[in-house]
Amino acid sequence: MPARIAYIELDTHAEIANRFHDLMLQSEAFSVDYYFSKRILEILEVDGDNIFLSSNSDILKQLNQRHYDLVVIGTVHRYFDLFFRITKRYHTAVICHNLNFIKASKLDLLNGILEKETRYRLKLLLKEKLFLKDKVYKQAQSLWVLSQELAQEKYEYLPLFYNEFDSAAENEIPTIVIPGSVSQLRRDYERVINRLYNATLPLKVIFLGKASGQELEKIKKLKSEKTVLDIVYFTEMVPQPVFDDWMKKADILWCPIQDETKFLGIKENYGITKTSGNIGDAIRYGKRAIFPKFYQNKYPFILLEEGYFSGKKPVFNFAFEDFTKDKIRKDLEKKLLKACK
Known part of the structure; x- marks a missing residue:
């Protein structure tokens, strides 16, 4: 008889939920029931007898109507009081996205609240019980991360x-695709544009995301x-x-991520405490993918930026056989x- 799993996503990371859903079809x-917020359902456009519209006020009642061997929580960035109750009541696994946030102290969290978006962050603290964060992660039986470089100690690669x-x-002309919103906040587009000014051979470059503000003006200037x-x-x-369509046409991806980003005021480092969605892309x-030299990774298809743009012809020796859907x-x-036991 198949083991029964509940997968919950009430906040963000719809793409992660979609990957899980596609694989488990x-x-x-395993038999999986999915509990998605209205926002997630609108993004995914999935349906079926095992897909349920849910919310932070409904999910406990819904879970109580069925028996589950494992409850998977896709994101714990809100509703800490709710997830605290779920981890107390059910055998639970949590997908972890920001490892410094998980270990942040109450003082660190308070400083983050005062940094910006204060009204929203105060809501997390007072109404959604942000300070219960530690208990959620401690009570969960499994903590999962989405890239191999983050798998260490208590975190297992999912x-x-x-x-x-x-x-x-x-x-005919090498095509470089840069996926993601064109914003300096999480990616270093200044470095990209400066490098492209030094190009001497024909290249096709696709900024594959919405561009606006200063970044848009700099791209227009570069193009002219x-x-x-x-x-x-x-x-x-x-x-x-x-x-x-553009991703399939790419000869290579360029992923100029910043070394640091922040989540709720807590600093995170790509490749160390946070993974990049470009790995999944x-x-x-x-596709082969160019990452900055600081990015720590265990993937053979990732090329370091300095080496790729050094003028030397890169040597590629990898295959994607390890990433077939069946495997x-x-x-x-x-x-x-393992998590169900």
Whole structure:
């Protein structure tokens, strides 16, 4: 008889929920019910007898109506009082996205509240019981991370990303795709633009995300001044079919992530305490990806920026056979089976 799992996503990370859902569709070892907020359901557009509209006020009553061997919480960035009760009552696994936030002290959290977005962060503190954060993570039986470089000590790697598309691209002019919103906040577009000003050979460069403000003006200026570059950019959100099409056409992805970002005022370091969604992009579309030299990784398809742009011809020796859907599903099922015990 299949083990029964509840997967909860009430906040963000719809794409992670979608990966889990897609992988488990063909699973014979597990039966999964999904509890999604209205916002998540609108993004995913999934349906079925095992898909339930939920909210922080409904989820406990819904869970009580069925027996589950494991409850998976996709995001614990809100509703700490709710998830505290769930981890007390159920065998629980939590997907972890910001490791410094998890270990942050009450003083660190208070300083973050006073930094900005004070009204919203005070709501997390007073109404949603932010200070229960530590108990949620301590009571959960399993803590999962989404990339191999973050798997250490109490955090286990959860395989969710698989290769969906043929990686072959046939472009006369090398095509570099830079996926993600064109904002200096989490990615260093100043460094990208400065490097592109030094380009001497023809390149096609796609800024595959909405560009606005100073970044948009700098891209327009680059496009007008560097005729050796064929630049494509967007001033609105990129529709998913357009995003997919450009990603499939890419010869390589360029992921100029910043060394540091912040979550609720707590500093996080990419590759050390937080993973980049671009890892999943590279796996899904079967593409080599350029990352800054500071990024710690265990993936053979990642190239360091300094080496790639050094003028030397890079040597690629990897394949995406380790990321087929069937293999990732089997690896995921092993992880779920372990967590259910």
